[in-house]
Amino acid sequence: MDELPSGACQAAATLDDAITRSKSGSNEYHRPSLSNDIIPDSPDVQKFVLELPEVARIPTKKRTFHLDHEDLETHVRPLLSCHWHVGRIGNVVDDLQVFSLNKLFSFKNFRSAVEFFDALAAIQDEEEHHARVTVDYAHVYVSTHTHVAYQRISDADSDAKPIKVPGLTARDIRFAVKVEKLHEGFLDDGRAVTKVPVDAASLQVWSMGQLRRRYPTSHG
Numbered sequence: 001m002d003e004l005p006s007g008a009c010q011a012a013a014t015l016d017d018a019i020t021r022s023k024s025g026s027n028e029y030h031r032p033s034l035s036n037d038i039i040p041d042s043p044d045v046q047k048f049v050l051e052l053p054e055v056a057r058i059p060t061k062k063r064t065f066h067l068d069h070e071d072l073e074t075h076v077r078p079l080l081s082c083h084w085h086v087g088r089i090g091n092v093v094d095d096l097q098v099f100s101l102n103k104l105f106s107f108k109n110f111r112s113a114v115e116f117f118d119a120l121a122a123i124q125d126e127e128e129h130h131a132r133v134t135v136d137y138a139h140v141y142v143s144t145h146t147h148v149a150y151q152r153i154s155d156a157d158s159d160a161k162p163i164k165v166p167g168l169t170a171r172d173i174r175f176a177v178k179v180e181k182l183h184e185g186f187l188d189d190g191r192a193v194t195k196v197p198v199d200a201a202s203l204q205v206w207s208m209g210q211l212r213r214r215y216p217t218s219h220g
């Protein structure tokens with residue numbers, strides 16, 4: 001798909017803006033309630049929507065490594081600012097946590113949600129990357145992780161064999177950016193609506209915290 005709508009995620013300029021937009025629409029609005037361990041003014045709460053990263057396509061046959069610590073800021077944080085969040089996949093491999101990147105997209109009606117699903121299926125074909133997708137009336141929940149991925153090895157242990165374990169890779173980032181831009185197109189023509197998740201700020205902080213723990217160094 002070459003004609004992606006250009007520009008960064010335009011769903012909302014700030015969290016407050018998102019709240020206002022959400023309130024002015026017909027969709028219900030939940031004020032994010034911060035849990036006790038999160039400081040409302042924490043620098044980790046990204047209130048502005050960041051420009052989405054451009055990620056080159058990884059050839060299908062190429063070994064895909066997990067994101068590294070630096071990728072969390074450059075690649076993951078902009079998606080968190082658009083209300084993507086981290087989820088846990090049930091099967092932990094060798095005590096290594098398996099994460100996914102998820103977002104709930106909302107639409108005007110069921111027909112628009114199905115049209116989004118169809119366009120999403122085309123992206124999955126193009127990218128040869130397949131997400132878990134759930135259509136629930138006017139909502140589409142997307143969850144992506146890379147099934148065949150390798151844990152990075154530290155420089156100090158360069159003789160070690162990379163561990164094969166599902167996880168988050170540049171394939172997921174590239175895929176999520178494409179899906180986000182697809183949704184922007186649906187917002188622009190009125191087929192989609194913006195919804196701020198319950199506990200949006202907490203989700204951002206929690207997601208970043210989980211990934212920082214999982215990928216503590218450049219070669220975590």
Ligand SMILES: C[C@H](O)[C@H](O)[C@H]1CNC2=NC(N)=NC(=O)C2=N1
Nearest residue numbers: 060128129130131145146147148
């Ligand atoms: C060869 C082919 O690209 C691979 O089997 C693809 C198919 N789709 C995939 N999708 C996802 N999410 N992860 C993968 O590792 C994956 N592998």
